[in-house]
Amino acid sequence: MSELKRTALYDVHVAMGARMVPFAGWEMPVQYPTGPMAEHHAVRNAAGLFDIDHMGQLKLVGPDAEAFLQYVQPRDVSQMKVWDAEYSYLCYEDGTFVDDIFIYRLPDDEWMIVVNAANREKDLFWLDTHMVGFDADLIDISDPTYMLALQGPKAQAILQKLTDYDLDQVAFHTAARIQVGGVDTLIGATGYTGEYGYEFFFPEEKAIAMWEMLLDAGKEDGLLACGLAARDSLRFEACLPLYGHEIHAEVEPIGARLGWVCDWDKGPWIGRNAVLKTKLEKPKMLLVGLEMVDRGVPREHYEVAKDGKVIGWVTTGMKSPTLNKFLALAYVPRGYNKFGTELEVIIRGKPKKAVVVKRPFYIPAYRRK
Amino acid sequence: MSLKYDPNLKYAKSDEWARVEDDNIVVVGISDYAQDALSDIVYVELPEVGTQVSAGEVVGAVESVKAAADIMSPVSGEIVEVNEELNDSPEILNEDPYGAWIFKVKASDLSELDALMTAEEYEAYNATREH
Numbered sequence: 001m002s003e004l005k006r007t008a009l010y011d012v013h014v015a016m017g018a019r020m021v022p023f024a025g026w027e028m029p030v031q032y033p034t035g036p037m038a039e040h041h042a043v044r045n046a047a048g049l050f051d052i053d054h055m056g057q058l059k060l061v062g063p064d065a066e067a068f069l070q071y072v073q074p075r076d077v078s079q080m081k082v083w084d085a086e087y088s089y090l091c092y093e094d095g096t097f098v099d100d101i102f103i104y105r106l107p108d109d110e111w112m113i114v115v116n117a118a119n120r121e122k123d124l125f126w127l128d129t130h131m132v133g134f135d136a137d138l139i140d141i142s143d144p145t146y147m148l149a150l151q152g153p154k155a156q157a158i159l160q161k162l163t164d165y166d167l168d169q170v171a172f173h174t175a176a177r178i179q180v181g182g183v184d185t186l187i188g189a190t191g192y193t194g195e196y197g198y199e200f201f202f203p204e205e206k207a208i209a210m211w212e213m214l215l216d217a218g219k220e221d222g223l224l225a226c227g228l229a230a231r232d233s234l235r236f237e238a239c240l241p242l243y244g245h246e247i248h249a250e251v252e253p254i255g256a257r258l259g260w261v262c263d264w265d266k267g268p269w270i271g272r273n274a275v276l277k278t279k280l281e282k283p284k285m286l287l288v289g290l291e292m293v294d295r296g297v298p299r300e301h302y303e304v305a306k307d308g309k310v311i312g313w314v315t316t317g318m319k320s321p322t323l324n325k326f327l328a329l330a331y332v333p334r335g336y337n338k339f340g341t342e343l344e345v346i347i348r349g350k351p352k353k354a355v356v357v358k359r360p361f362y363i364p365a366y367r368r369k
Numbered sequence: 370m371s372l373k374y375d376p377n378l379k380y381a382k383s384d385e386w387a388r389v390e391d392d393n394i395v396v397v398g399i400s401d402y403a404q405d406a407l408s409d410i411v412y413v414e415l416p417e418v419g420t421q422v423s424a425g426e427v428v429g430a431v432e433s434v435k436a437a438a439d440i441m442s443p444v445s446g447e448i449v450e451v452n453e454e455l456n457d458s459p460e461i462l463n464e465d466p467y468g469a470w471i472f473k474v475k476a477s478d479l480s481e482l483d484a485l486m487t488a489e490e491y492e493a494y495n496a497t498r499e500h
Contacts, residue, residue, distance in 0.1 A: 019408075036434045037409040229408075229435050295456075297412045297432040318434060319411035326412070348414070348430065348437075 007053040008146065008207035016225060024118035026054040029227040036229035040321040043193050043234055046222030047152030049214050050231055056120035057145045057201065058127070060111040062136030069103065069111060072130055072270055074253070076263035080105045083175045085188045088261050090126065091271025095252040095278060099123050100243055102190060104175050112186075112201075114147075116243045130270065146204040150214060150223075151197030151234075153365065158218040159187075159198060172196065172366050181213045193231070194238025194364035236316050239289065239329065239360035245300060245315045246287055246329055255283035255331065257359070285312065286337045289361060290328040290345065293353035298328035303346040304354075306336060314345060320361055327361050328354070372495070373401045375467045379443070379482055380491035386467065387443045393479055395444050398470040399431060399462060402495050407433035410462045413455040416472055420448045424481045429471065431462065443485055444476040 004027040013020065018029035029051065031039065042048050060069065069077045075088040084105050090098035099122070102114040115123045120142060127138055150159060156167050165178040175188040183206045191197040202210060215225060232242070241247045247256050253275055262275060292298060298317030303310045317328030328345065336343060339358055344351035378386040384403035388396045404410065416428040422442040429440040442448075450473040454461065461469040476482075486494060 030435065031408060035409050233434065295412070296414065297437065299437065319432075321434075 005054070007051055008204055009051045009053070009211055012208055012211060013051065018225075018227060021228070023228055024054055024116065026117055028054060029225075031227040031229050032225050034224055036227065036233065037321050039224050039226040039230035040233050042222055042224035043152045043195055043226060043230065044322055045153070046224075047150060047154040047158055047197070047218050048193070048224050048226035048230065049211070049218065050149040050151065050226050051211070052149050052199070052231075053147050053204075053207070054117035055147050056115040056117060056123070056140065056142040057147065058113040058115060058124065059139045059141045060113060060136060061109065061139070062134075063109070064134040064136045065109055065111055068131065068134040068136045070266060070269065071134075072127060073101065073103070074262040074269055074272070074275070075103070076266035077103060077105065077111075078266070079263075082107050085173050085175050085190050089247070089253065089258065090123065091253065091269075091275060092249065093271055093274065095271045095274030096249045097243070097247045097251065097253070097256075098126050098249070100241065100247055102188070104186075104188060106175070106186075112141075114199075118244060144204055145201050146207045146210070148200045148210060148214070149191050149193075149197060150200070150218075151191045151193040152195045152223075154218065154221040154223065155195070155197040158214065158221055158223060161217045162213060170198075180210065183210055185210075192240050193234035194240065194360070194362055195234075196365050232316070233318060233321055236318060236327075236329070237320050237322055237360070237362035238364045241287075242316065251285065251331065252278055252283065254278040255285045256287050282334055284333060285331040286334050287315070287359075288330055288332055288337045289357045289359040290314075290317075290330050290343065290354040291357045292326035292328075292345065293342075293355055295326070296345065296347040296352040297326055298330075298345045298347065298352075298354065302328075304330045304332055305344040305346055305351055308344075308351065310346070311336060311343075317345070322362055325361075327357075329359075332356075372405060373467070374488040374492050376488045378467065378488060379485035380488065381441065381443050381485050382494065383439070383441050385441060385443055387482060387485060389479065389482065390473075393446075393476045394449065395446070395474050395476045395479075395482070396470045397440070397443060397472055397474065399438075399440065399466060400491070401466045403431075403438065404463045404466045407431060407436055407438060408463075409434045410459045413459045413462065413471065415451040415453075415455065416442075416448045418448050418451060422446065422448060422474065424484075431459075431471075440471060442472075442474055444474055444481045445478060446474045446476040449473050449475045
């Protein structure tokens with residue numbers, strides 16, 4: 001393995017007592033001394049601040065930028081207005097995942113694609129090879145662009161202390177270019193925790209100033225710096241898929257329950273016919289939620305069995321901090337996906353009873369009435 | 370935040386501590402180093418009372434938010450008691466690692482404990498590990 005990359009906040013994390021771990025080629029904080037449980041609850045009840053600069057940003061410009069995006073991913077981006085931000089993914093021709101992405105439509109025919117850290121070079125290569133015939137340019141702006149996430153019910157109140165911009169104007173899944181404590185920042189009302197919040201894009205040289213400014217502004221509101229462990233448990237409870245776990249090049253969107261992203265009448269896109277075939281013929285493997293009946297912690301890669309016969313695998317599993325239950329996401333064959341289906345998770349060689357339950361485990365704040 | 374070492378305990382390389390009580394009973398728990406490395410503990414798989422175990426055998430597991438760690442018995446013998454409190458409150462292993470024991474084993478050969486480290490040796494050993 002090549003040398004791990006460090007974000008501009010590395011020394012700040014270490015000084016805060018964070019435990020640093022390798023993640024997708026980066027050395028990132030997995031937790032601070034507060035611990036993953038406290039960090040998780042802070043985001044659900046108050047707010048959390050995450051260094052997510054390992055994520056990549058690609059800028060897409062040019063007269064054919066929109067046409068190119070229509071061709072490489074399943075969402076109808078012609079329906080996106082300027083400042084809209086939406087979830088999508090890239091597929092191979094056979095319908096399996098290249099990556100999942102966030103698309104931002106910016107003014108002046110500019111787009112930004114946010115990609116997973118592990119896939120930055122892969123996505124760039126994949127997209128570039130499909131650029132032939134399109135008058136557009138794809139530029140990797142990951143290095144000069146710093147990315148942070150502020151998430152939780154208090155996120156808006158905290159950010160509002162640092163900007164004159166009326167944040168009520170920034171609706172969920174839209175973006176705005178604002179001043180945050182004097183720093184020119186693109187914010188998206190986006191995130192990956194199941195809570196309302198923001199993701200920030202701004203010049204890397206402002207990383208430490210921005211981090212400290214936000215932590216300071218949120219101190220009285222219970223804002224905590226949060227590591228990757230809390231980020232994982234938060235997105236897991238909301239059943240937001242994570243690349244390398246629920247989605248990768250061996251699984252496809254319909255089984256991963258992401259068919260809702262596809263716009264079937266917008267014209268061709270890479271992988272469309274394969275995904276369409278799976279939609280019409282039904283997927284072989286489906287992502288389900290499992291709740292343990294027997295005691296035990298289901299974990300990634302554990303086998304899922306029915307009456308002793310292995311039929312699937314766990315993609316993510318843990319004790320849910322919010323629900324206080326042992327839960328898992330798992331791929332099982334179609335037919336075993338009905339709520340109430342009794343299955344087993346093989347934990348350290350022993351089958352432990354589990355039952356198929358409704359997803360998401362935790363209903364995201366933005367999906368509540 | 371420095372880690373605690375109890376001079377009255379013996380320590381295994383696999384981070385269990387052992388304390389000898391009357392009648393060849395050995396009480397076993399996990400060290401402060403272990404609970405700190407695991408962080409928030411959410412589940413403990415306890416051995417069954419009456420099980421015959423040999424020294425170094427995996428008898429259970431401690432699971433945190435991010436990892437699972439096997440628990441081994443430092444001595445051979447019979448499991449005579451388990452700490453049922455851990456079923457409902459596994460976090461006491463984080464809060465009080467040297468007070469919260471996991472299981473008790475009636476040792477068939479107490480000299481097996483000679484293979485363990487003293488608190489001082491264990492502290493020196495941990496200094497060589499990457500935390």
